[in-house]
Amino acid sequence: MSKVIVYCEHADGQVRRASLEAIGAAKSAGADVVAILAGEGASAAAATAIGASKAICLTGPAEFSSDAVAATAAEVCKSEGARGFLAAATYRGKDIAPRVAAHLDVTPFTDCIELKADGDSFHVKRPWLAGKALATLGTSGDVLVATTRLNVFNAAEGGAPGETAEHAITAVAKAKVTGVEAKGSSKLDVKEAPVVVSGGRGLQEAEHFGMLEDLAAAFGNAAVGASRAVVDLGWRPHGEQVGQTGKTVSPQLYIAVAISGAIQHLAGMRTSGTIVAINKDADAPIFKVADYGIVGDAFEIVPALTEAIKAAKG
């Protein structure tokens, strides 16, 4: 069974769900997973790296610095004889994985949606051309380095790692992190939320996004997203924009409200699990990618949907 090193992010003593999905990806390919964790609280969080057979905490003064952590992660890949290195496609994962690949002299594959064993090695699938094609990619080196798209893989299940170890960070950090502060926002990010309710220009004005906030609140685990037209109008912040020049999301459920479905918007959401479109124009392109389409006025449908979800949840 080939080994895969999974870089695990953690907060409040828990490995983040996105990293558990990366472990789940490795397990889905039959790999033996070694979790690595860095930063304050890593040793407490190591026990929550569910599905990994071993957890290694990277320790040392440079534990927050991506370049030093990546150099050490590459060392661990070599010392463990790993054939794969995975990180979730979060800001942190996207910072670490290409650096690890550079140390191992291989090409990193980003935002992957499938990992499969290929003999002792692995190959991945990832969307190309704004999601219009799927590429299957393998590495010519010893280690396949990839980031996993959020909300695509099932989070790993099972027990805590049977073994924990420490590995000192000896690399000198080129960039020194002098402090880390919590953002202080309890809002879910569109990239991480299992449900995303996005609104488009058809909602007419910024205030009307209140009904999408209500729908998201009824779900309880949803984030509000937006089309670029809405962001350009200043109705919503850029951090909520879904699409080619915004964020790529892949929630279990994506609800597009009064969004036409331009190719640049589809590029950011077409790999979502289930897509529901609400649009008054039956010919809107969004219906071509929707699993469920509701042709009608969002101002009538969204409040009714919110009430139905509240009623269903009791």
Ligand SMILES: Cc1cc2nc3c(=O)[nH]c(=O)nc-3n(C[C@H](O)[C@H](O)[C@H](O)COP(=O)(O)OP(=O)(O)OC[C@H]3O[C@@H](n4cnc5c(N)ncnc54)[C@H](O)[C@@H]3O)c2cc1C
């Ligand atoms: C280089 C480039 C990058 C881009 N990047 C992005 C990107 O990242 N993300 C993105 O979203 N776009 C992006 N765009 C813009 C994209 O081409 C579209 O212009 C944009 O997505 C349109 O936004 P929209 O669907 O909200 O608005 P519109 O196209 O105006 O569509 C509004 C929709 O609302 C419907 N509607 C109106 N009233 C109602 C109602 N009462 N009830 C129900 N439906 C109603 C209409 O039928 C229509 O389909 C990019 C464009 C370019 C050129």
